[in-house]
Amino acid sequence: MTTNPVSNDPPGTSMTDEEYGHLRAAAALWAGTSVLITNVQGEVLVQQVDYRTTHLLPGGAVDERESPAAAATREVLEELGVVTPIDHGLAVDWVSPDAASAPPALRFPGEILTVFDGGTWSEGRIAEIRLPPSEITAIKFVAPARLPELLSPADARRALSALRARINSGGTVLLENGVPIAPTVLDRLGVLRIPPPSYHYPWHLGNAPSELAVAQAWGWAFSGDGRVLVLLDPETGTAVLPGGKPEERDQGDPASTLVREADEEASARLGTPLLLGHVTDPAGSRAYLRYAAALKGLGPARPDPATGTTYTRILATPEQATALFDWGTAAGDQLAAVHQARQSLGIPRAAPQPVTELPDPTTW
Structure with a gap:
């Protein structure tokens, strides 16, 4: 046979x-x-x-x-x-x-x-x-x-x-x-091969107490399909959300800090930021604010004037983004607040899908 x-x-x-x-x-x-x-x-x-x-x-x-x-x-x-x-x-x-x-x-x-x-x-x-x-x-x-x-x-x-x-x-x-x-x-980019910064800080809804100094204002910037903008350091693969430290020109307005930093770091244009809440450092002396905003568009990628880094821009679901950070047990509480803000902004929940790199200018 x-x-x-x-x-x-x-x-x-x-x-x-x-x-x-x-x-x-x-x-x-x-x-x-x-x-x-x-x-x-x-x-x-x-x-x-x-x-x-x-x-x-x-x-x-x-x-x-x-x-x-x-x-x-x-x-x-x-x-x-x-x-x-x-x-x-x-x-x-x-x-x-x-x-x-x-x-x-x-x-x-x-x-x-x-x-x-x-x-x-x-x-x-x-x-x-x-x-x-x-x-x-x-x-x-x-x-x-x-x-x-x-x-x-x-x-x-x-x-x-x-x-x-x-x-x-x-x-x-x-x-x-x-x-x-x-x-x-x-x-x-070798994401996760280098330990991300550890922020095992408690999560609090709403604004920070007035006696706390605002150390940073970061934002969850939503595209129209429910994904968010994440920035990856091309040298280390470390992920960050758009945002940064307040400067004098922000005139004490953390939302202005976020809008300015998103433009400087990622050439990102944001809608009006919506305050989600804040985390506090172990000493209880500083607050790190978290906002949500609609992502209106991206210009050409360029170096961040503060660091000289040209970040790699990606879109990821909020769950994917959270997996790239080291936020400890409070990450789930912040993620819940993120989805509440997404609903308030009238943005749908993102379907599971691969992350998308954004090398070119785009508009939503």
Whole structure:
């Protein structure tokens, strides 16, 4: 019995089923899984294991006749003692034979490794974790920027690429040795590889008390589709909202500070700002105001006169934007206020979608 010629056969030839099966078996690859799990602060779960010096994401080898998703579910249960649904892939990585530091005796043929989204775990679910008696010695949640310090270089590249794919809401990303074959702006700038500034400050609705000095005025600038303007530092990948420090020419009006800074930093034209609330520093002596405003248009990108930085401008959903900052547990409270302001401005809620880079002038 013969098969029809297949696309990778030499022209004009055919093979028996046995020959074709032998050919495919000779090209067999390993298959593995990893699972990306975060807490509500955006920190990533990593495992300390007893058989290597670097940490790992949960996961492991795919067993014979097992699907990658079933393997990921099984590994999370074996390693963390928690049953969790695995139904979304973040990344598929081709790990080439020459890219892995595997001992020659393993005869490593290359691996297809799928990174699944394990979701964001609450404190209650984290408390359910039960480690096995061997192999996994400890777990911890770490900031994304610490992954290169704790994981092997290849594992860190893959984990950060998967995390950016999750934030980007762009479907499953294809990797080669941990590097996206079609990098997004988040990949290109290395977003999250450097710790963002930490502002674990309490959130308060409304204006700041008069005795507090206003240190900054930042704004959530909404496009017509419900996304907001975010500025990325091209050198570090650090994200900021438009805004900045008050100056004398603002005449004590923080809203004027926001409008001026948005123009200087991003060539952004804003509508009338709507005050959302403020955060206060640990000393309770300074306030950082947050506004919402309609984004009317963008001019040509130019250097910020205060820093000399020409920011990369992107549109992101408010949820994507929040994932780029380190605001602690108060981030959820601020996000709720942002959506209330969006409704007051008559702007629809943004649909999940990839972030969009804005290199050119545009008008809404």
